[in-house]
Every structure is written in C-alpha cells, then in structure tokens.
Amino acid sequence: xxxxxxxxxxxxxxxxxxxxxxxxxxxxxxxxxxxxxxxxxxxxxxxxxxxxxxxxxxxxxxxxxxxxxxxxxxxxxxxxxxxxxxxxxxxxxxxxxxxxxxxxxxxxxxxxxxxxxxxxxxxxxxxxxxxxxxxxxxxxxxxxxxxxxxxxxxxxxxxxxxxxxxxxxxxxxxxxxxxxxxxxxxxxxxxxxxxxxxxxxxxxxxxxxxxxxxxxxxxxxxxxxxxxxxxxxxxxxxxxxxxxxxxxxxxxxxxxxxxxxxxxxxxxxxxxxxxxxxxxxxxxxxxxxxxxxxxxxxxxxxxxxxxxxxxxxxxxxxxxxxxxxxxxxxxxxxxxxxxxxxxxxxxxxxxxxxxxxxxxxxxxxxxxxxxxxxxxxxxxxxxxxxxxxxxxxxxxxxxxxxxxxxxxxxxxxxxxxxxxxxxxxxxxxxxxxxxxxxxxxxxxxxxxxxxxxxxxxxxxxxxxxxxxxx
Numbered sequence: 001x002x003x004x005x006x007x008x009x010x011x012x013x014x015x016x017x018x019x020x021x022x023x024x025x026x027x028x029x030x031x032x033x034x035x036x037x038x039x040x041x042x043x044x045x046x047x048x049x050x051x052x053x054x055x056x057x058x059x060x061x062x063x064x065x066x067x068x069x070x071x072x073x074x075x076x077x078x079x080x081x082x083x084x085x086x087x088x089x090x091x092x093x094x095x096x097x098x099x100x101x102x103x104x105x106x107x108x109x110x111x112x113x114x115x116x117x118x119x120x121x122x123x124x125x126x127x128x129x130x131x132x133x134x135x136x137x138x139x140x141x142x143x144x145x146x147x148x149x150x151x152x153x154x155x156x157x158x159x160x161x162x163x164x165x166x167x168x169x170x171x172x173x174x175x176x177x178x179x180x181x182x183x184x185x186x187x188x189x190x191x192x193x194x195x196x197x198x199x200x201x202x203x204x205x206x207x208x209x210x211x212x213x214x215x216x217x218x219x220x221x222x223x224x225x226x227x228x229x230x231x232x233x234x235x236x237x238x239x240x241x242x243x244x245x246x247x248x249x250x251x252x253x254x255x256x257x258x259x260x261x262x263x264x265x266x267x268x269x270x271x272x273x274x275x276x277x278x279x280x281x282x283x284x285x286x287x288x289x290x291x292x293x294x295x296x297x298x299x300x301x302x303x304x305x306x307x308x309x310x311x312x313x314x315x316x317x318x319x320x321x322x323x324x325x326x327x328x329x330x331x332x333x334x335x336x337x338x339x340x341x342x343x344x345x346x347x348x349x350x351x352x353x354x355x356x357x358x359x360x361x362x363x364x365x366x367x368x369x370x371x372x373x374x375x376x377x378x379x380x381x382x383x384x385x386x387x388x389x390x391x392x393x394x395x396x397x398x399x400x401x402x403x404x405x406x407x408x409x410x411x412x413x414x415x416x417x418x419x420x421x422x423x424x425x426x427x428x429x430x431x432x433x434x435x436x437x438x439x440x441x442x443x444x445x446x447x448x449x450x451x452x453x454x455x456x457x458x459x460x461x462x463x464x465x466x467x468x469x470x
Contacts, residue, residue: 028086030075031062032094034101038078045074059098068316070171071230083122085114085172102126114172117162121176124154136187137194141208144191148184155180175231182233185221188214189240218244226279238275238284245270260461261300264292268304286317293324295437297454298332327434331453337444340429342396342419345409350419353448359391359469360444361455361462364435366397366424367404372439376414378458383416385463389470390446392417398424398438445469 030044037059044051044065051065055077067073070087080098090110097104102119125131128151136147159176162168191214192207201207218240228234246266249256256262271284289308292301305321312318331337339353352360363379365372383393393416397405402420409418421427429435433442433453443455443465451469456462 026066026068026088027064028067028073028088029062029064029091030084030086030094031092032060032096034059034061034077034080034095035097037080037098040078042075042077045076046071069230070169072232083118084111085118086111087169087171111169111172113162113165113168117158117176120158121155124151124158128154133190133194134198137191138198148187152180152184171227174227178225178228178231179233182221182231182237185214185217186233186236186240189218215244223275223280224277226277226283229280229283235287238271238280241274242267242270242284245274258460260456261292264288264300264304282312282314282317286312286314286321290321290324293321293328294434297328297434298325299452299454328453331433331450333450333452335450337442337448337450338428338432339448340421340432342421344420345406345418350417352444355392355394355417356448357390357446359446359451359466360442360448361391361393361466362442362444363393363395363458364398364429364433364440364442365395365438366399367408368399369438375439375457375459376412380415382458382463386466391466391470394419396421396429398427398430398435400424443469 034055037055039055039057039059042053042055042061042063043049044063046067050067050073051063053061053063055061063075067086067088070085072083072085074081074083077098080101082096082101084092084094086092087110092110092112092115093108094115095104095106102123105116105119107115128147129135130151136144139147159180162176163173188210192209192211195201195207195209196203196205218237221237223234223238223241225234246263249266256266259265267288268285271281271288275281275284285304285308289301289304292298293305298305305325308321309318337352339351342350344350363372363375365375367373379393379395386393395409395414395416395418397409397418397420399405399420405420408414421429424430425435433440439457441455441457441462442453443451443462445451446469452465456465
C-alpha cells in the first residue's frame with residue numbers, strides 16, 4: 001500500500017498545485033483509502049451537502065470542493081462518517097480502517113496535527129458515550145455532572161497536549177478552546193427538557209438542576225467574536241440567545257403567536273438588536289432567511305431577502321440565498337401544479353385533476369409528525385366551516401409505508417380526502433414542492449394553478465386567503 005499511497009499523494013499534490021481555471025485558495029482536496037468500507041457515495045457536509053463523489057471497490061476516493069473559510073467538514077458514507085478540519089487551499093491524503101477509524105487514522109500533507117487531534121477527541125467522546133444524549137440526560141443531577149466533569153477533564157488533558165505543539169494552527173486551537181467552554185453550557189441548557197423526556201416526566205414536574213445558574217452563564221457570554229462562527233456550539237448559543245428573548249416577548253403578549261411569520265420577524269428584529277459585530281449580525285440574518293426559503297419558501301421573507309441581496313457583500317451568502325430562491329421559481333403563485341397520482345384508503349388511484357373546479361387545500365403530513373397531528377383539530381374545524389363551499393381538503397401522507405397511515409386514519413376516522421404518496425421525501429410531490437419539513441400546506445385554485453406553495457396553517461390566517469378565491 002505504501003507505493004500506491006505515494007503515487008496517489010504525489011498526484012494529489014500536483015493536482016492541488018496546478019489549478020489554473022479557479023483560484024487555488026478556495027479549493028480543498030481530500031483523497032485516500034479507507035479499508036473495510038462499502039463502495040458507493042461519499043458526501044461532504046458543512047451545515048448542508050456541499051460535494052459528493054464515489055468510493056471505489058478498493059476503498060479509494062478523491063473529492064474536491066470549495067470553501068471560502070476554514071471549517072469542520074463532515075464526510076459521510078454508507079457505513080461510516082468522520083470530520084476533518086480544513087482551510088481553503090488545503091489538500092490531505094488519509095488512510096484508515098472503517099472498523100477502527102480513530103486508531104487507524106493516518107494522514108499526509110495539510111492539517112495532519114489538527115485532524116489527528118480530532119480523532120483522539122472523537123475517541124474520548126465515544127468512550128464516554130457523550131453523543132448518547134438520551135442516556136446522558138436520563139441521569140440524575142449528581143451523576144450527570146460527575147459524567148460531564150470526567151469528559152471535560154479528559155478533553156482538557158487532550159487540549160493541553162495539543163497546545164504544546166508549536167505547529168498547531170492558532171485558528172484551530174482557538175476553536176477547540178471555545179468548544180470546551182461552550183459545548184457543556186449547551187448541554188446544561190438542554191438537560192431539563194431532555195431529562196423530563198427521558199424519564200417520562202411532564203413539563204410541570206420540578207427538576208433538581210441549577211437551571212438559573214445555567215441561564216446566568218448563557219446571559220453572561222459575549223457573542224461578539226466572529227472567528228467562532230465556524231463552531232457549531234457557538235452558533236447554537238446565538239440561537240439560544242435569540243429564542244430566550246422571543247419566548248419572553250410571547251409571554252408578555254400572547255396575541256403575538258397568532259400573527260403569520262411572527263417567529264421570523266421577531267428573530268430578525270432581536271438579532272439586529274443584540275448582536276453588535278457586523279459579521280455575526282450578517283450571518284444570523286442570512287441563516288434566518290435561508291431557513292425560511294429552504295423549509296417554508298419566500299412567503300413572508302421576500303422583503304428580508306431583497307434587502308439582504310441589495311446590502312450584503314458576502315458572495316458566499318448571496319449565492320446560497322439566490323440558489324435557494326431559484327428552487328421556488330417553478331412553484332410560485334400562478335404556476336400550474338403537476339397532476340400527481342396518489343392512492344386512497346381503498347387503494348384506488350386518484351389525481352389532483354379529479355378535484356378541478358374546486359379550490360384544493362393540501363396538508364402534507366405523516367403519522368410520526370407531532371406538529372402535523374397538532375393541526376388536525378384545526379383542520380377538522382375548518383372542513384366543517386367550509387363544508388358547503390367549493391373547496392376540497394386533501395391530506396397527503398408521506399409516511400415511509402402505508403400501514404401506520406391506514407391505522408391512524410381509520411382509528412381517528414379522519415375526514416376529507418385521505419391520500420398516500422409513495423417514496424415519502426423522495427416522492428414527486430415532495431421533490432417538486434421543495435418539501436423539507438412538515439406539516440406543509442399548499443393551496444391550488446379551481447384550475448389547478450398554485451395560489452400559495454407554502455400556505456398558512458388551518459390554525460393561522462388561511463381563511464382570509466381562501467375566502468378571496470372562493
């Protein structure tokens with residue numbers, strides 16, 4: 001293997017140095033051989049999928065992608081996943097055994113020290129079963145803190161060893177120090193809710209845990225260091241800061257929840273007021289708009305999107321938002337909806353065109369989706385209110401199989417048109433309408449054209465829209 005390693009490594013480095021069409025400082029190349037791994041796709045993620053390639057039968061791969069900044073990239077295959085810390089312009093060649101990735105990991109070229117450290121860190125986390133949140137959060141307070149103190153101690157020792165290496169990237173060291181500081185505050189923050197869930201306790205049950213102390217720690221953290229935006233724990237703290245203020249606003253004014261897109265609006269306003277650093281403020285604005293576009297569509301986000309596009313100079317953010325917006329162009333208001341086929345409870349084939357001449361209000365849901373089930377009473381109430389109107393109520397399940405759908409619909413005697421689509425998230429309906437989260441509601445006019453690809457829920461302002469088109 002050494003000879004083949006040398007050949008591939010030399011080719012990798014030559015390839016890394018020869019790029020002329022695009023600036024090399026944005027390229028990252030990761031190649032190597034992973035033994036005991038299934039051939040098939042290998043995908044790279046940084047919040048979302050950014051690149052993919054294939055692993056050959058001998059376990060070799062060579063994947064190239066771009067990044068404008070250093071980041072922790074996640075690589076996923078059929079039977080394993082691992083993280084690498086890489087910077088623009090880096091190339092790395094790795095060798096490992098999928099059955100014992102951490103101990104067998106070897107690397108050549110860039111970021112060897114940093115990624116060898118990540119393997120040791122992963123081993124500490126796996127040894128302590130730190131990622132088994134349900135098991136960890138089920139413990140009582142004393143056992144939980146004993147466990148997390150032990151994990152922190154081992155990670156501190158590892159970090160001390162890392163600091164002694166003068167060749168370590170200062171950027172990476174800063175991020176890992178911040179991880180040790182913030183990760184356990186985040187875990188303390190979620191402990192009460194996870195503990196209740198793991199032990200089948202209600203929200204009214206008291207928890208022996210220093211909740212106030214944790215909240216004070218979060219409140220005291222200054223989130224003004226944009227260098228830490230690479231760190232997931234830091235980004236999670238940004239969310240917690242914003243969410244706590246929004247929850248306080250909801251408590252002060254219970255009518256706020258009734259307004260459409262209120263969470264997006266409030267999040268934008270709160271972030272604008274509490275984050276002082278320009279880069280952090282811009283990141284959070286970008287994040288909010290992109291999440292809205294990816295999961296709900298342009299509804300309620302057009303003004304924010306247009307303002308961001310007009311004022312931001314961050315080309316990475318701009319290109320991602322434009323890409324997300326472009327996915328909605330085929331399904332914006334006025335576009336014709338494809339005539340998808342579904343099956344009924346009696347296994348009869350039906351099409352959307354069967355309902356032509358009526359408004360069609362579609363609820364895309366699944367039996368395992370809590371928020372979907374929570375909308376059912378509102379859905380039933382609205383069906384009753386409009387029973388004599390030219391509107392069809394269509395519930396379309398994207399469950400993985402028909403059995404749970406048939407069972408729930410039958411047991412609850414659910415009314416309206418109950419339809420099922422094959423292939424769940426990969427169904428034609430889900431793919432065409434960019435459905436990445438449910439419940440999702442769609443409103444079509446009497447000619448089968450789209451009124452709203454991400455319509456308000458029955459608990460929201462949908463009646464105003466429906467009445468306009470009846």
